[in-house]
Amino acid sequence: MEIKRGVAVSPGVAIGPAWVLDTEEVRIGERFIAPGTYPEEIERFDRAVRSAAGEARQVQKTVSERLGEQYGAIFGAHAALIEDPSLRQEVAAQIRDQGFTAEYALSRVIRRRAKLLAGLNDRILADRQSDLFDIEKRLLRQLVGQRQQQLQKLSQPTILLAHDLTPSETAQLDRRQVLAFATEAGGRTSHTAIVANALGIPAVVGLGPFLTDVSGGDLVIVDGNRGVLILDPDAETLEHYRQAQQAQAGHERELVELRDLPAVTRDGVRIFLLGNIEFPEEAAQILERGADGVGLYRTEFLYLGRKEDPTEQEHFQAYLQVLRQLPSKPIVIRTLDIGADKFSSVTEPLAQERNPFLGVRSLRLCLHNKNLFRVQLRAILRASAYGDIRIMFPMVSTLAELREAKLLLYDVMEELSEEQVPFNQRIPVGTMIEVPSAALMADQLAREVDFFSIGTNDLIQYVLAADRTNENVAYLYNASDPAVLRLIDQVVRAAERARIPVNVCGEMSAEPMYAYFLVGIGLRQLSASPHAIPEIKRLVRSITAEDARRAAQAVLQMETAQDITSYLRDQLRRILPEALAV
Amino acid sequence: MPQQRVVRSVTIADRQGLHVRQAVECARAAARFQCQIILVHGERRAENCRSPFDILQLGAGYGAEVTIEAIGSDAQEAVEEIATILSREFPN
Structure with a gap:
């Protein structure tokens, strides 16, 4: 028996025969x-x-x-x-x-x-x-x-072992055939990890060299909870994991039962649970996990790992692919949210930025490269003729910026009208609130958009001026910080006054303790990665909106992140004792 | 022809240690002789000197001592030839 330790990126336990995919993809069937x-x-x-x-x-x-x-x-x-x-x-x-x-x-x-x-x-x-x-x-x-x-066809479900997997390879894995995967390369924040998580395939990455120690068909265990790969397990270990697997299956059955139940609090408040997706292949997960729609469809994948920028048709097909799987559900498409390095058509290299997170990226980049932006806007509008497509601009900092983006959108609409290409004239247009200036100006912005979506990951880092990947300041990056929570509360108040819907699409939505707070300040929409949805639904069904409101009011009066975290943990322990055990 | 048993030790002179091409040359040389040839390095033995794989598996690094043992009518010539290959420095 050999135990290899790596990075746990997607939870769950799987036991099965190894399928070794080497770099040249010669496989032993x-x-x-x-x-x-x-x-x-x-x-x-x-x-x-x-x-x-x-x-x-x-x-x-x-x-x-x-x-x-x-x-x-x-x-x-x-x-x-x-x-x-x-x-x-x-x-x-x-x-x-x-x-x-x-x-x-x-x-x-x-x-x-x-x-x-x-x-x-x-x-x-x-x-x-x-x-x-x-x-x-x-x-x-x-x-x-x-x-x-x-x-061509695998005769039985296997555990995929490879040096590395690209995100698109991962997205195309057949979950019935691939029980889990483990790779030598990769890290926690890689796209491969995000996709595995979304697909619900247990995965461990960054294991370092191990492929030389295993042959196709060998029995292996992937423990996606602890980030462990076990080669040739002994009888005792095997038994331990078989039991863990059964417990997991029980837990999953419970979550499946939740799928068809509505997300309604005990005092009758309906909460809309939406899913964040990265690749079109993940749309199936939205249905499987009982989500109400797509709250965030990231479109950066179209640009990753390729030499030329995608065409309008490629954008359009990717949007239709999701629409076809979710014909009657809302799908919020976020326009491109990446840095300049990802575009091949941005030929004029920008000056080296000393601080890229405060530089030309996301909507700013799109507004600097309008031709590139138009391609995506055209594709989104064209797709809107076939379902409930909504459009959302990321990283809006000022009202002027929002107006510029909307102006371009109207211009593209006019162009399509002239070409007699069908699209939804009244496509809902929203803005993300993830820059503090936008949060502070939310009341003004609310008059000019149809919805808000609060991107907490970026909002936290901008509010606290702390990069969470910098370990020396990561302690400052804290979703419990009272400044962050007060700002989110302000945005929700502004949306309520303007009577527009507001959603939270950051990682906070996926954490039961924060979801409780968010419901408490009046959020009726939460968007999280699909695998987190059953858990949040369980939370919603266990609380009353009134209790959540009182708890949130208490939180908004607290002084420090530590106070807030321990208070919310306490509340959660009372409501869902098992949620904290995981 | 009388049977002979010849034993000789050599030191690996190539900086790379006993490498693939050297192993292949040894194996090719061994195949030309009738005698049985065994290579020994520490606790590891290559029982079949006609197998470059087995020779590689000796894991003889630079400066390692390898013992060549041959039994057969042409053992003397075989050992000499193999010793020459093993103690040679190969151009890169």
């Missing part, structure tokens, strides 16, 4: 051959050896001509390793005696040998593992190539 077919399987391995060695010699020839003999010799050596008699003997024995497939037998043999090298305590020798993996890859490509068709 099946572990066992049909009984009695080993002579054919060994013959298959021998054929793969001949082609792989031939391939390596071809590379040797090319490299020798281009770079010189001594470089070509490396590949000549690889060819010799591929044809190694000991390797063949060991692989053949495993195929014959254990009934393994050639791929699985090869992978086991190579990994065992690589591990021996790695254990030699000599850096240069340990690096030689990469030669072994090169050989493995060459042979696997031959073997897998021979039976590509059979591998």
Whole structure:
């Protein structure tokens, strides 16, 4: 048994066979051959050896001509390793005696040998593992190539192990087939982590090198609560996790039961629970978790990991993809909220910014690059013809800025009208309140928009002038800070007076203790990541709006963040004792 | 031809330690002889000197001592040839 520690990014426990996705994505699908077919399987391995060695010699020839003999010799050596008699003997024995497939037998043999090298305590020798993996890859490509068709479908649910996964790869994972995943690279705030969380797939990232210690089909455990990957678990550990899994299943059943129940307080106040999504694939989660719509559809994913900016059609398709899954629900699309570095069409490099969070980003960037902004506005408007699409501007700091953005929107509307392209003339237009100046001017802003959405993550950092990723000042970044809570209260009051809806779409909505406070100051809409919704619904159904109001009034009179946190924790302990246990 | 048992120790002279190309050359050389050849480094043994994998697995770094042991009619020539390869410095 081996225990690897990484970063827990998506909760839950999964036990299952490993599916090792290496960098070149050669995957080992099946572990066992049909009984009695080993002579054919060994013959298959021998054929793969001949082609792989031939391939390596071809590379040797090319490299020798281009770079010189001594470089070509490396590949000549690889060819010799591929044809190694000991390797063949060991692989053949495993195929014959254990009934393994050639791929699985090869992978086991190579990994065992690589591990021996790695254990030699000599850096240069340990690096030689990469030669072994090169050989493995060459042979696997031959073997897998021979039976590509059979591998297209996984025969059973597996745990995906990889060096790294891109966010879009993660978003496309089939939750019925992938029980959990664990990667060598990655961190807590990566998009991969956000997506895993949204999909509800237990995940651990940043584990460091471990792929060399595991073969496809090995039994592994991913503990997404503690950030642990266990290879080859012993009986006791396995039993412990089986029990944990059962407890989790019970908890999940309870949450599923909540799905179809309305989010209404005990004294009859309806709270609308909306979901924050990042990728179109997450829309299914909105329904599964019983949310009332999409409170925040981030659109930055369209720009990530690509060379050219997305076209209007790509924007449009991404919006329709969500709409098709949620035809009768509101979908709030937030316009681009990223820095200049993400755009390829922003050719004029801006001067190096000393403080990017106070610089040209988000709406500011869009207003500096109107042609780019128009592409997105056109796509959102076009999508509005097909459902309840709403548009929201992020990082608005002043009234003038909001007016400029709206003016551009009207201009694009006119353009579409002239082209006779259908769109919703009365599309609701909202603004995020996440800059203190906007919060202070909320009463004025409220007259010119249809709704507010309070982005607490940025609001907290701007109000307290503290970057939460800077560990020396992170202690200041606190959602419980009375200045933050008072400001949010002011924004809610302004929205109430102007009779426009207001929503909170930051992480505060996802935390039961703050959700209680937010309901208490009069919020009737909360938007959180889909997986958090059942928990918040449970909270809502356990409280009365009147108690929450009294608690919130008490909080608004308190002096320090510490006082507020401990007071809210106390309240929550009384209402939902199990919520704090997690 | 009479059977011989020849044993000789050499020191790995290449800064990279016993590396892939060297292992492959050893294995190729070994394949040309009739005799059985074993390499020993500390507690690790390569029982089949015709397998570059097994030779690599010795994990012999720079300056390590490797013992070559051969049994067979051509053991003397085999040991000499392998000793030459192992104690040689390879150009990068």
